[in-house]
Amino acid sequence: MNESSDNRVLPSTPVERLRLFGVFFFFLAGFLYVVGGLAYRQLIQSNDLKEQSDTQSRRVVLKPPARGRIYDRNGFPLVDNRARWSVKADLASLQKEFRAEYLRLLSAERAREAVSTDREKIMEDARVRVLQGWLNKVWFVIDETNRNTKGRKPLTKLTTVTAPTERQVNIDDLRKHLRERRALPFTLVNDLAFPGTGQALTSEDGVKSVARFIEQFPVEGPIRLEQDIVRTYPFGVMASHVLGYVKDTDALPANVDDISEVRVESMQKLHYTGKTGAAGVELSYDHVLSGRSGWELWSKTSSGYNQTRLKYSEPEQGGNVLLSLDYRIQQAAESGLANLKDPQGNLLPAAAVMLDVHTGEILALASQPSFDPNRLADRVSSKYYEEVEKLGGWLNRATQGLYAPGSTFKVITATAGMRKKVVDWDDALECGAFFRVGNRDYPEHEPVGFGEVNLDKMLAVSCNVWNYQVGLRTGIDALAAEARRFGLDTPLLQTVSDVETGGLPMTELPFAANRGLVVPDREYKLRIGAGTWNDGDTANLSIGQGYLLTTPLHMACVAASIARGETRTVPSIIHSVERNGRHLGAQPIGLNPDQLEALRGGMVRCVEEGTARVARIQGLPYAGKTGTAEYFKKGEKAHLAWMIGYAPAENPVVAFAVLVEGQTDTNTWGGKTAGPVAKAMLEAWAGTAETTKAAR
Amino acid sequence: MDQNRQGARASYVALSIFVAVWILLPSAVRRLNREAFVEFQAPALHLLGKSRDLATFWEKKSRSVEEMSAAGRDLARINAALEIKVNALEDLRRENVRLREITRYNVPAEYMSVVARVATRDSSSWWQRIVIRKGRNDGIRPGAPVVFGNTVVGRVTAVHLTTSEVDLVTSPGFRCTGYLEGDDQNHIVLINGVAANSLGTAKARVSVIPRDYSMPAGQQARVFTTGMGGVFPSRLMLGYLDGGTYATQVGNFKESLLIPSRDLYNLQEVSVLVPLHQNPGEALMQGDQFQ
Numbered sequence: 007m008n009e010s011s012d013n014r015v016l017p018s019t020p021v022e023r024l025r026l027f028g029v030f031f032f033f034l035a036g037f038l039y040v041v042g043g044l045a046y047r048q049l050i051q052s053n054d055l056k057e058q059s060d061t062q063s064r065r066v067v068l069k070p071p072a073r074g075r076i077y078d079r080n081g082f083p084l085v086d087n088r089a090r091w092s093v094k095a096d097l098a099s100l101q102k103e104f105r106a107e108y109l110r111l112l113s114a115e116r117a118r119e120a121v122s123t124d125r126e127k128i129m130e131d132a133r134v135r136v137l138q139g140w141l142n143k144v145w146f147v148i149d150e151t152n153r154n155t156k157g158r159k160p161l162t163k164l165t166t167v168t169a170p171t172e173r174q175v176n177i178d179d180l181r182k183h184l185r186e187r188r189a190l191p192f193t194l195v196n197d198l199a200f201p202g203t204g205q206a207l208t209s210e211d212g213v214k215s216v217a218r219f220i221e222q223f224p225v226e227g228p229i230r231l232e233q234d235i236v237r238t239y240p241f242g243v244m245a246s247h248v249l250g251y252v253k254d255t256d257a258l259p260a261n262v263d264d265i266s267e268v269r270v271e272s273m274q275k276l277h278y279t280g281k282t283g284a285a286g287v288e289l290s291y292d293h294v295l296s297g298r299s300g301w302e303l304w305s306k307t308s309s310g311y312n313q314t315r316l317k318y319s320e321p322e323q324g325g326n327v328l329l330s331l332d333y334r335i336q337q338a339a340e341s342g343l344a345n346l347k348d349p350q351g352n353l354l355p356a357a358a359v360m361l362d363v364h365t366g367e368i369l370a371l372a373s374q375p376s377f378d379p380n381r382l383a384d385r386v387s388s389k390y391y392e393e394v395e396k397l398g399g400w401l402n403r404a405t406q407g408l409y410a411p412g413s414t415f416k417v418i419t420a421t422a423g424m425r426k427k428v429v430d431w432d433d434a435l436e437c438g439a440f441f442r443v444g445n446r447d448y449p450e451h452e453p454v455g456f457g458e459v460n461l462d463k464m465l466a467v468s469c470n471v472w473n474y475q476v477g478l479r480t481g482i483d484a485l486a487a488e489a490r491r492f493g494l495d496t497p498l499l500q501t502v503s504d505v506e507t508g509g510l511p512m513t514e515l516p517f518a519a520n521r522g523l524v525v526p527d528r529e530y531k532l533r534i535g536a537g538t539w540n541d542g543d544t545a546n547l548s549i550g551q552g553y554l555l556t557t558p559l560h561m562a563c564v565a566a567s568i569a570r571g572e573t574r575t576v577p578s579i580i581h582s583v584e585r586n587g588r589h590l591g592a593q594p595i596g597l598n599p600d601q602l603e604a605l606r607g608g609m610v611r612c613v614e615e616g617t618a619r620v621a622r623i624q625g626l627p628y629a630g631k632t633g634t635a636e637y638f639k640k641g642e643k644a645h646l647a648w649m650i651g652y653a654p655a656e657n658p659v660v661a662f663a664v665l666v667e668g669q670t671d672t673n674t675w676g677g678k679t680a681g682p683v684a685k686a687m688l689e690a691w692a693g694t695a696e697t698t699k700a701a702r
Numbered sequence: 703m704d705q706n707r708q709g710a711r712a713s714y715v716a717l718s719i720f721v722a723v724w725i726l727l728p729s730a731v732r733r734l735n736r737e738a739f740v741e742f743q744a745p746a747l748h749l750l751g752k753s754r755d756l757a758t759f760w761e762k763k764s765r766s767v768e769e770m771s772a773a774g775r776d777l778a779r780i781n782a783a784l785e786i787k788v789n790a791l792e793d794l795r796r797e798n799v800r801l802r803e804i805t806r807y808n809v810p811a812e813y814m815s816v817v818a819r820v821a822t823r824d825s826s827s828w829w830q831r832i833v834i835r836k837g838r839n840d841g842i843r844p845g846a847p848v849v850f851g852n853t854v855v856g857r858v859t860a861v862h863l864t865t866s867e868v869d870l871v872t873s874p875g876f877r878c879t880g881y882l883e884g885d886d887q888n889h890i891v892l893i894n895g896v897a898a899n900s901l902g903t904a905k906a907r908v909s910v911i912p913r914d915y916s917m918p919a920g921q922q923a924r925v926f927t928t929g930m931g932g933v934f935p936s937r938l939m940l941g942y943l944d945g946g947t948y949a950t951q952v953g954n955f956k957e958s959l960l961i962p963s964r965d966l967y968n969l970q971e972v973s974v975l976v977p978l979h980q981n982p983g984e985a986l987m988q989g990d991q992f993q
Contacts, residue, residue, distance in 0.1 A: 072913075089889070089910055089955065147982045213890055214930045217879040220892060221931025222845070222983025225877045233892075233910050233955065323913070 064305050064316070065189060070280035071297030071321035072235040076249060076287055078333045079367070079581040083240060085249055085288070085379075090236040091198040091216045093144050094191035095137055097184075098311030099228035107132035130177070133184075137175045140229055141194050145173050147222045148198065148215045187276055189304070189312045191230055198231075237281065237383040243376045245336050247402035248329070248368075248579060250286020251379035254279045284382075287327060287579065297324030330367035330581040335360055338690030339372040342683035346374070348669045355667040356680075357403035359562040360687050363569045363658045364587040366577045370687060371559070373407070375399040405498070408522045408555040409665060412635030413468045413676065414648045415489075415550025417568060417605065419477050420461055422488035424601045428479035431604035434458040437471035443545045448474050451634075461601075465608025465631060466616030468676075470549050477548025482539055485547055486527040491573045492564050493591065494556050495525040498577055523560070526553035551635060558665040561650045566661035568609075569629070569652035571595050571602055575661075610655045618649060621681030626692055628653030630684065632676030642670040647679035653688050660691050737862065744837075744865045751821035751835055813847075813935065813975035816840055820969050821865060830873035830895060830904060832856070834972060837864045845933065845984040846976045853939045853964050854878075854927060855972050859987075866974070870966050871895060871940060872904035878933065880925045880940050882911065884918040890928055893940060893960055904966065908943060911956035917943065925960055932981045939963050 047055065076085035111128045175194070183192050198219055199212030219231065237252050256279055282296065283289035300321030304312040339358040346354040353375050360370040375397040381390050394400055401407060423429040438455040440447040448470070450456065456469050464472040477485055489495070524530065526547060528539040534553075546552030563575035567589075574592035578585065595602060609629035612618045618630040630651030637646055645668040652661040664683045668674025724732070765773075818836035836842055838861050848855045848868045856870040857878075869875045876895040881888050892909045908925060917923045922942040929936020944959035977984075 089912075143986060147986065149982075213928075217890060217928055217930035218932050218982075220877055220879050221933040222981060222986070224986060225875050225894075231892075 064303060065276060065312070067190065067276045067302045067304060067312070068278070069300040069302065069321050070234075070278055071299055072323040073237060073252070073281060073288075073297060074295040074324035074326045076291075076295070076327045076329060078329055078331045078336075079369075080332065081328075082333050084245060084329065084331070084333060086238050086240055087235045088199075088238040089233050090196075091219070092193055092232050092234065093195040093198060093219065094193050094230050094232050095140055096191050096228045096230055097188065098307060098313075100136060101311075103136045103228075104129070104133050107136050111135075130181075134175050134177055134180065137180070137192065137194065141173060141175055144195055144219065144223065144229065148195075148218050188310050189276055189306060190278070191232070194229070197236070234278075237379075239379045239383070241333065241337075242380060243378045244333070244340055245331060245371070246286070246376045246379050247373045247404070248286050248331065248371050249379060250288035250290075251284050251377075251382040252281040252288050253284040253382070255282040256280075257282070287329065291327045294327055295324040298322040328581045330362070330365075330369065330579055331371065332369045332691075332694055334694050335370040335687055335690045336372060338686045339370040339683065340374070340376075342686035343372055343374040343666075345682065346666055346679065353397075354669065354674075355398060355403060355407075356665060356683070357407055357558040358662070358664045358683050358687060359404050359558050360660055360662040360691065361562055361566055361575070361577055363566045363575075363652055363661050365585045366563075366566065366575050366587075366589060367581060367585065368559075368577050368579050369660060369691065371404050371579070373401070373403040373405075403665065403667075404558045406521075407557055407665070408524075409557070409646050409648075409667075410552070410554055410635040410637060411550040411556050411561055412633030412646060412648050413470075413550055414561055414564075414631050414633035414650045414663075415554065416465065416468065416473050416548075416633075417609070417631055417650075418488050418492055418494075418564065419473050419480070419485065419548045420464070420605060421595065421597060422480045422485050423476035424461075424605075425488065425596050426480050426484050429461070429476045431461045431601045434460045435472050435475055437469050437475075441471045441474040441545070443474065443478070443541045446542060448542075448545050461604045462608040462611060465605070466611040468612070468617050468632060473548040474545045477544050478541055480548075482527055482544045482547065485544065486525050489525045489554070491593070492567060493574045494554075494560055494564070495523050496574075496591070497521075497523070498557075498559055498563065522555060523557070524553055524555040550633060558663045561648070561665075562661055562663035565629075565631075565650040565652050565663060567592070568595065568605065569658035569661055571597075606655070609651060613651070617677040618651070618681050618684075620677050621649065621685040623685060623688055623692070626653060626688065627655040628688060629655050629658075630681075632680065634674070634676040637667075639667070639670055644668045644670045645674040647674045647676045649676055649680035649684045651684065653691070660688075662687055740860075740862050740865070744862060747821040747833055747865055748835055751819055755819070812979075813977055814841065816842055816974045816976055817971060818842075818866070818974055819971050823967075830870050830875075830897070831859070832868045832870065832966075832969065832972075834866050834868055834974070835864070836974065837862045837866050839863055841976055842866050842974050843976055843980070843984060844987045845981070846974050847934045847938075848972050848974050849938060850964055850969060850972050852937075853962075854934060855964065855966065855969065857933070858974060868972070869895070870904070871960070871962050872906050872966065876906070878940070879928045879931050880908070881928055882908075882915060882943070883924040883926070885912070885915050887912075889915070890930070891925070893925065896959075904962075905944065906941070906960040906962070908958045908960045909955060911958060913956055915956065922961075924963075933977075933983060935975065 072087050075083050075087070078084050108129050111132055112123070112125070115123050115128060180192065183190075198216045223229065223231075239246070239249065239251075280299070283292035288295065298321060300319050302318040303316045305314045305316055307313045339360065343356045343358055344353065346356055348354055356374045358370060358372045359368065361368045375394075377394045377399045381387075420429075424431065429435070435458070437450065437457065437459040439453055440449045440455075442448070450470050451468070455471065456463065456467055459467070459469045459472045463469065480488075526543070530553065531537060531539050531543065536553075543552055547554055559577060563577055566575040567573050571594060572589065572592040573595055574589045576589045576591075597605065606629055609631050610627060612632065613622055613628055613630040617632040621630065628651055630649055633646075633648030633650075635646040635648065636643055638644070647666040647668060648664065650661075650663045652658040662684055664680040664687075666674060666679045666683070668679065816836055818834040818840070821833045821835045823832050832855075834848075842858060842861050844858055844861050846858045848857060854871055856868045856873065856876060858866050859869045859875060860867040871893070873895040874897045876893075878893050879890045880893050882891055889910075889912045891911050894907045894909065896905055896907050924942055925940040927934040927936055927938040927940060941960040941962040944961050
């Protein structure tokens with residue numbers, strides 16, 4: 007019986023067979039499920055899973071590119087880049103030191119029998135102490151006073167409390183770094199050439215500091231030396247309103263979508279702080295200057311630090327911009343402006359513009375007071391910001407400053423009168439000490455008047471009464487229309503479409519002369535609720551006073567237009583040899599040759615023997631018109647000094663405008679105050695013209 | 703069989719104990735141990751260097767009379783030319799002394815020169831390190847620059863009683879600043895040794911070259927020390943830029959390779975410029991300021 011049961015190997019009954027098949031199919035199904043699942047993952051899901059794995063263990067680090075350079079018209083760099091050497095700590099390599107310090111602090115805390123132990127706080131303290139230790143070493147090497155350490159006592163261990171402020175590890179920065187960019191190295195010294203203060207060292211001291219670190223600090227270890235690029239403005243404050251400055255940006259670079267590794271949405275992306283234009287050409291040509299970011303693909307450790315660089319692509323520098331400025335003329339303009347001071351020795355707010363009569367290219371555009379973009383290129387200190395703010399240095403007075411043009415407007419009044427045929431170039435008008443309009447006497451600036459005055463003499467002596475009479479005869483409508491014909495209500499330095507300019511690079515400066523311009527007329531006065539227009543308003547407008555507001559750039563364009571015998575000049579800050587000198591909206595001035603000759607002759611006489619004679623230049627006859635407008639500063643009457651003109655008198659090449667805001671206690675007059683600045687610019691231009699001629 | 707097994711077990715136990723003790727030993731003991739090993743090895747290195755000198759001596763001695771007289775003739779010519787040069791240099795020296803006296807200019811000697819024979823090359827770092835037959839007893843200190851003529855050879859990294867280890871310019875542990883010939887604005891560039899592959903020629907990397915730098919036409923650009931880092935005197939020759947790979951543009955700067963101006967593999971003798979004053983870098987290397 008037993009034997010027969012032992013020999014029974016296969017199930018003999020149908021029930022048993024069924025059970026066996028059941029078990030067999032169960033295992034077969036399980037096996038197929040496993041194999042099928044494996045195949046599904048290996049053959050179908052493999053790409054997705056690989057991507058998922060990659061994105062979990064990798065990250066992309068984006069590196070900002072160097073910005074392009076900005077040159078003057080002759081190729082001198084006005085804005086450049088310099089290498090910045092930073093000392094950074096590789097936090098991943100410091101993990102052991104952090105841990106050891108943490109354990110030491112923790113045991114000290116336990117020995118103290120503290121009631122509660124904040125482990126997070128102890129870890130943070132440990133990190134700070136370790137990093138402070140390394141920072142002390144860095145300073146020990148780069149500090150010039152440590153040149154000879156023989157016989158010196160060992161350094162005391164400086165802590166974040168005992169170390170000088172600029173030599174302390176910034177705990178807030180460290181917290182932010184660990185929160186947002188743990189994988190990137192932590193910056194201990196931001197700029198070795200300018201450690202700590204961010205300024206005050208000479209360039210040679212800066213280089214020495216870098217060289218000392220390179221040659222004396224141990225090569226191996228957790229402390230790294232990294233180079234990147236920082237914006238530099240070799241001429242400092244010169245042309246700062248045109249050039250602008252850059253600021254930090256944490257935005258992802260524009261070309262981020264072109265990078266295939268970055269297109270993976272779930273991939274972690276880290277990026278260094280980049281730079282973007284904040285003002286001037288830096289802002290308006292940011293798309294040209296900014297370049298393409300580079301990137302690095304890293305594998306990361308389980309703690310989130312970078313481990314191995316798998317792939318990388320270097321950043322590409324941005325394009326260059328060639329400005330129309332000539333740095334020699336710009337320097338002369340700014341030096342001229344810097345001589346203008348009030349009795350307390352403070353710089354007078356002022357602006358100067360010079361442009362090419364034919365092309366409209368701006369050769370110099372200066373505004374005072376100004377700012378040093380080098381001090382804004384890295385981190386803007388609130389102290390410096392407020393300092394500039396207090397002086398009014400952010401305002402570009404050449405393009406944004408709104409002023410009454412004073413007597414420089416008389417060229418437009420005269421043109422309007424002659425075009426309306428209410429006066430001709432050789433008409434002599436009787437000009438006494440004042441002119442009565444309504445119930446009020448409008449004064450001449452010369453107490454005894456000028457007697458008989460024609461156009462030529464009017465421009466030379468800047469006779470007010472001639473203009474009151476001609477202005478009233480012309481009427482406000484024609485006078486305002488003439489001012490508009492010369493573009494005094496038209497924004498300048500704005501983007502104009504390529505179609506309009508024939509595909510040439512067109513001018514643009516942010517915050518350019520486009521807001522607040524006023525060419526007053528009847529509607530304007532009603533609109534501002536000042537009542538109806540009267541003859542007194544017309545008399546005021548005829549000498550460039552009253553509601554009229556314009557910018558120095560507009561007045562330089564008026565001078566350039568008269569020099570060409572046209573009505574409009576479109577200025578440009580970009581240099582292009584292909585510019586054909588067509589000025590959008592320009593019409594012939596509408597004067598006959600005798601009238602135009604007389605208008606120009608009067609301006610030449612103004613320089614030779616009139617109100618601008620102080621700015622006369624031996625051997626360079628040129629045309630000018632001065633102006634002294636009244637304005638209220640802090641409730642008190644003050645003067646605006648103006649001078650516009652073009653040079654040379656025959657075959658004009660350049661036109662200019664100078665404006666100076668006089669203070670309440672200063673003696674400010676058009677020719678006397680603004681004239682020397684114009685003279686300085688013209689002499690610099692004549693020098694460059696001579697140089698160019700000699701070079702040919 | 704059991705005895706064998708027991709013996710094997712005992713050796714494993716001994717090895718484990720040794721490893722444990724080695725790990726737990728204070729770092730000072732381990733450093734001392736290493737130092738002792740180096741000092742123990744030093745006489746052998748001396749002997750090796752001297753036997754090489756002796757071999758060279760006998761190799762020269764075994765040359766034929768004709769060969770020696772031809773070499774003597776050549777040498778006489780060279781000597782004659784050098785004598786003229788020496789006279790010219792003597793004139794220059796006198797002029798220099800005269801000008802210094804007029805201007806009362808007195809340059810303090812910042813370095814003490816110690817001449818040392820090369821004992822051997824350390825194979826552990828791919829021949830990027832040499833051992834010289836002078837050490838602490840001769841006044842050599844770590845961090846001191848090592849030169850041959852006006853050419854930088856490297857830098858002392860470790861000093862023992864009678865020998866010193868020198869990282870060559872091409873060693874990954876070497877780093878210094880330099881000026882490029884033809885760069886009017888004297889931008890500083892970074893020179894870093896590069897680990898050489900087994901068959902390749904050792905070179906160093908020159909980085910942070912300004913993008914607008916262009917090499918002088920028709921010649922290899924020389925690289926000099928800046929003298930600003932407080933380690934190397936200024937205007938010492940580091941080598942030449944490798945023209946072949948010069949145009950490489952890395953990121954915001956250009957990069958190139960440096961070909962050392964001397965054959966660093968065949969150096970027999972070098973000078974160690976020991977600074978008269980200890981600089982911070984040296985203090986850091988010795989660790990006496992921060993330990």
